[in-house]
Structure formats: C-alpha cells, structure tokens
Amino acid sequence: MKQFIDTHQNQLINTLICLCAFIIIRFLIAKAIRKIGRISDINKVRTKLIIRYVTILLMFICFGTLVYIWQVNFEDLGIIFSSVFAVLGVALFASWSILSNITAGVILFFSFPFKIGDRIKILDGDFAEEVDILDIKAYHIYLKKDNGELLTYPNNLLLQKGVVIINKEDNDETTEGDYI
Known part of the structure; x- marks a missing residue:
C-alpha cells in the first residue's frame, strides 16, 4: 500500500x-x-x-x-x-x-415563461384552446381543458409553437398576453 x-x-x-x-x-x-x-x-x-x-x-x-x-x-x-x-x-x-x-x-426551467397554475393558449392549428397548466415534467406538460379533459403536451412543442399567457384576472376573454 x-x-x-x-x-x-x-x-x-x-x-x-x-x-x-x-x-x-x-x-x-x-x-x-x-x-x-x-x-x-x-x-x-x-x-x-x-x-x-x-x-x-x-x-x-x-x-x-x-x-x-x-x-x-x-x-x-x-x-x-x-x-x-x-x-x-x-x-x-x-x-x-x-x-x-x-x-x-x-x-x-431557466427561461420560466410560465408556471404551474397559469392559463395559456397554445397557438397550434390542431390545438387552439385555453388550458390550465397542472404540472410541468421533464418530457411533457400536463394541461387541463375547461371541460375537464387532461392532456399531456410535449415540452419541445411548447418551444416550437406560439404560446399566449392569459392574464389570471381575465380568464373569460383573451386579452393581451405575453408571447413566448
């Protein structure tokens, strides 16, 4: 030794x-x-x-x-x-x-454009609805539609598609939001 x-x-x-x-x-x-x-x-x-x-x-x-x-x-x-x-x-x-x-x-994570609990609208031809963010995981994000449906949406599509963060006070109408 x-x-x-x-x-x-x-x-x-x-x-x-x-x-x-x-x-x-x-x-x-x-x-x-x-x-x-x-x-x-x-x-x-x-x-x-x-x-x-x-x-x-x-x-x-x-x-x-x-x-x-x-x-x-x-x-x-x-x-x-x-x-x-x-x-x-x-x-x-x-x-x-x-x-x-x-x-x-x-x-x-590092750009933190939105967080859990935010209401967003993804500007995608196939998916153009307002949803609430339930959780953000490593591979995908959990979203909840107004009718109660739960969706998973891939993280890479969030960076490729336009996303509007809707003001929490005005959930009923789409107003000026932050574009990602």
Whole structure:
C-alpha cells in the first residue's frame, strides 16, 4: 500500500483536488439553481430534476478529468468504449424525441415563461384552446381543458409553437398576453 501511495502520490493529490472541486462546484450550482427556482416560484420537483441533470453532467466531466489524471491507456479500453458508444449512439438516435423534450424542459426551467397554475393558449392549428397548466415534467406538460379533459403536451412543442399567457384576472376573454 505504501509503495502504491509513493508511486502515485501526484495522481492521488490531483484526484482529491478533482473530487473536492466537483463537490464544491456541484454545491454552488445547486444553490444557484434553487435560488433561481425560489425567485421564479418554480415547482421544487422541477428544480430537483434540473439539479440532477447538472450533477450528471458534472460527473461526466469529473470522470473525464480523472481519466486524464490517471493517464488511462485507451488502447486497452478501446473495444469497451467503442462498444458502449455504439450502443449509446443507436439508443440516443432512436430516442432523439425524448432528448429534445428533456432539453426543452431544461430551457423552460431557466427561461420560466410560465408556471404551474397559469392559463395559456397554445397557438397550434390542431390545438387552439385555453388550458390550465397542472404540472410541468421533464418530457411533457400536463394541461387541463375547461371541460375537464387532461392532456399531456410535449415540452419541445411548447418551444416550437406560439404560446399566449392569459392574464389570471381575465380568464373569460383573451386579452393581451405575453408571447413566448
């Protein structure tokens, strides 16, 4: 054990620094996201979801840094990584719609154009009704029509279509709203 520590002292110190930096950066970013969520009155579940996405991204960056610190020989791991990346590439290509909805959910979180409880009108030819927002998830948004029907609407379509936020005081008539 002592020989290992003596041989790899620089890598161990750099690994410790990398892990400490990961923990500190994750803490600071999570604190900033929580503050944005609190200021914007965003649902705590959505805030936790965004924090989880950022943590996963930071973990990949930390893993890449550790691989660089320990100077892993990629020739030995080449077959494993190429197989994993091939499977991931096919899976991600097959599920591009899911990824676009997740990305749209993250964008909706940080741009916070509307929140749960708002009344909106989506300017879509197939769907041009006023609805209430019940919940905003990672992939889709839950909407409730006036007749009580519950709908799910993909997040990526909210970014592609025009959306009017209707004033809460004037729910009966469409007045000037905020366009997204």
